[in-house]
Amino acid sequence: MEIAENAALVVVDVQQGFENLGFWGPRNNPGADGNIAALIDVWQSSGRPVVFVRHDSVQAGSPLRPGQAGNGFKAYVEERRGKRTGGELLVRKSVNSAFYGTPDLDAWLKAAGISQVVLAGIQTNMCVETTARMGGNLGYDVVVAFDATYTFGLEGPFGWRLGTEEVARAAAVSLHGGGFARVVNTAEVVAAAE
Template sequence: MEITENAALVVVDVQKGFEEADFWGPRNNLGADDNIAALIDVWQSTGRPVVFVRHDSSKPRSPLRLGYEGNDLKEYVQERRGKGAGSELFVTKTVNSAFLGTPDLGAWLTAEGISQVVVAGIQTNMCVETTARMGGNLGYDVVVPYDATYTFDVVGPFGWRRGADEVAQASAVSLHGGGFARVVTTREVVEAAG
C-alpha cells in the first residue's frame, strides 16, 4: 500500500462525549484510541497534514452538544493539536460528513493539492463511513484503518438489533466492497507512512 507524502489524516469526532456508556451503550474495539494516537503521531512526525474534526450536536441531550464537556476532543487528541510539522485544519460540523463542515474540507484539500485521505475516528458506521463515502464520491483515494475506529450497538427498523462488531463489519464491507474506500489495518497504514 502507498501512503502519499501529503496524504491527509482526517481524525473524526474523537470526543469525550463518546465515553458516556450510559448514553451510547456497548461499544467495540477498545484499542481504537491507541491506534488513532499512533496514526496522529506518524502523520505529525512525517510532516503530513492532519485534519481534526469535531461534531457539534444540535440535540439538547447529546453528549456532543456545544457548551458541554463531552463536546471537547479527548485529551490525547487535544494534546497533539498543533504539534506536527505539517499543515493542520480544524473542522466543526453538525452532520455526519466532515465534507459538510466549516471550514470547507474539500476546498482545503484542493488548495493543498491533496488527493489521498485516511479517515479514522468515531463512529465507524456514522461519521467515519459518511466522510469516507463522500470522499470516495468526490474522487479522493480514501483509506480507512478499520481498527482505528469504533462504534456502538444499534437498534434499527423492525426491532432489529445489531452489536457494535456486526455494525462495524457491515460498514467496512460496504465501504470496501462498494469501492468507496480501501479498508485496512492501522499497522498497514503506519508501515506505509513511516
C-alpha cells in the same frame, strides 16, 4: 499500500462525549484510541497534514453539544493538536460528513493538492463511514484505518438490532466492497507512511 507524502489524516469526532457509555451503550474495539494516537504521531512526525473534526451536535441531550464537556476532544487528541508540523485544520460540523463542515474540507484539500485521505475516529458506521463515502464520491483515494475506529450497537427497522461488531463489519464491507474506500488496519498504514 502507498501513502502519499501529502496524504491527509482525517481524525473524526474523537470527543469526550463518546466516553458516556450510559448514553451510547457498550463500544467495540478498545484498542482504537491507541491506534488513533499512533496515526496522529506518524502523520505529525512525517510532516503530513492532520485534520481534526469535531461534531457540534444540535440534538437536545447529546453529550456532543457545544458548551458541554463532551464536546471537547479526548485528552490524547487535544495534547497532539497544535503541532502544525505538516499543516493542521479544525473542521466543525453538525452532520455526519466532515465534507459538510466549516471550513470547507474539500476546498482545503484541493487547495493543498491533496488527493488521498486516511480516516480514523468515531463512529465507524456513522461519521467515519459517511465521510469516507462522500470522499470517494468526490474522487479522493480514501483509506479507512478500521481498527482506529469504533462504534456502538444500533437498532433499525422492524426491531432489528445489531451489536457493535456487526455494525462495524457492515460498515467496513459496505465501504470496501462498494468501492468507496480501502479498509485496512493501522499497522499497514503506519508501515506505508513511515
